[in-house]
Structure formats: structure tokens, C-alpha cells
Amino acid sequence: MQIARRLVGALRKWFPHDPTVDRAAKRLSLAIQERPELIIETIGGYLWKYREQISDEDEAFFLENSYDAEIREAVNQEKLDYVQYLMPRVKGLWVSPEVSNEDRDVYRQYVLDMFDLYIDYLEQSHVS
Numbered sequence: 001m002q003i004a005r006r007l008v009g010a011l012r013k014w015f016p017h018d019p020t021v022d023r024a025a026k027r028l029s030l031a032i033q034e035r036p037e038l039i040i041e042t043i044g045g046y047l048w049k050y051r052e053q054i055s056d057e058d059e060a061f062f063l064e065n066s067y068d069a070e071i072r073e074a075v076n077q078e079k080l081d082y083v084q085y086l087m088p089r090v091k092g093l094w095v096s097p098e099v100s101n102e103d104r105d106v107y108r109q110y111v112l113d114m115f116d117l118y119i120d121y122l123e124q125s126h127v128s
Contacts, residue, residue, distance in 0.1 A: 003110055003113045003114045003117060004028065004032050004039050004043065004114070005029070005032060006110055007107075007110050007114075008025045008028050008029055010107060010110075011024075011025055011086070011090075012025050014093050014098075014099075015089065018089075020082070020085050020086075021086065021089070024082045024085075024086060037121070040117060040118055040121045041118075041121070043114055043118070044114065044115070044117070044118025044119075044121060044122075045118075047111065047114060047115045047118060048115075048118060050062075051115070054111065054112065054115055057108065059094075062091075063091055063094065063095065066087075067083075067087065094107075
């Protein structure tokens with residue numbers, strides 16, 4: 001779950017004084033510690049829905065999509081509030097001149113690694 005920890009670290013790096021980001025990061029860190037398989041299942045399930053766009057590295061799709069329908073059907077109200085708060089910040093950060101192309105490549109690789117981890121998880125759960 002080092003990948004998810006890196007993503008949390010990136011959020012904290014870019015939003016160090018945002019209490020909502022801090023609270024979301026702490027909750028995610030706790031979930032990683034207590035039930036890492038839940039994080040793999042949850043994040044992996046979202047990524048699986050967008051496997052074609054991820055494989056194609058379709059940046060425009062991800063920046064233009066609101067994800068409202070997908071998120072509403074998948075999470076409770078509290079998580080919905082977090083996601084609706086965080087998504088615009090992440091998207092804004094992605095296009096910000098403050099983020100270097102190297103950083104974008106690193107974050108893109110985190111997503112690809114998480115996607116690969118989810119595929120491995122699915123394969124292992126079918127073997128067991």
C-alpha cells in the first residue's frame with residue numbers, strides 16, 4: 001500500500017494547510033493501516049471502470065469528467081463530501097504551472113501502479 005501512501009503524501013505536499021485534505025489523508029492512512037485490501041478494492045474498482053482511458057493516458061477525459069454519477073452510487077455522503085471537495089483541487093493542481101512534468105509523470109505512475117496492484121489482487125483472489 002506504499003502507492004496509496006505516496007498519493008496521500010502528494011496531497012499533503014500540495015495542500016499543507018488545508019484541514020479537509022489533512023483529515024482525508026489521515027483517514028486514508030488509517031484505512032491503509034487497518035484494512036489495506038479495502039483500499040485496493042475501492043480504488044482499484046474505480047480505476048477498473050476507466051481502464052481504457054488509463055491505458056490510453058487520456059488526460060482530457062479525466063480533467064473534463066465530473067465523476068458525479070459514479071461517486072454517488074459508490075460512496076456514502078461523508079465520502080462524497082470529501083471527493084467533491086478534493087477532485088477540483090486535484091484537477092486544478094494537475095494543470096497548475098506549479099506542478100512540473102516530472103511530478104505529473106510520477107503521479108501518473110502512481111495511478112498505473114495502483115491499477116496493476118488491483119489486477120494482481122483480482123488474479124490472486126480468483127486463485128485462492
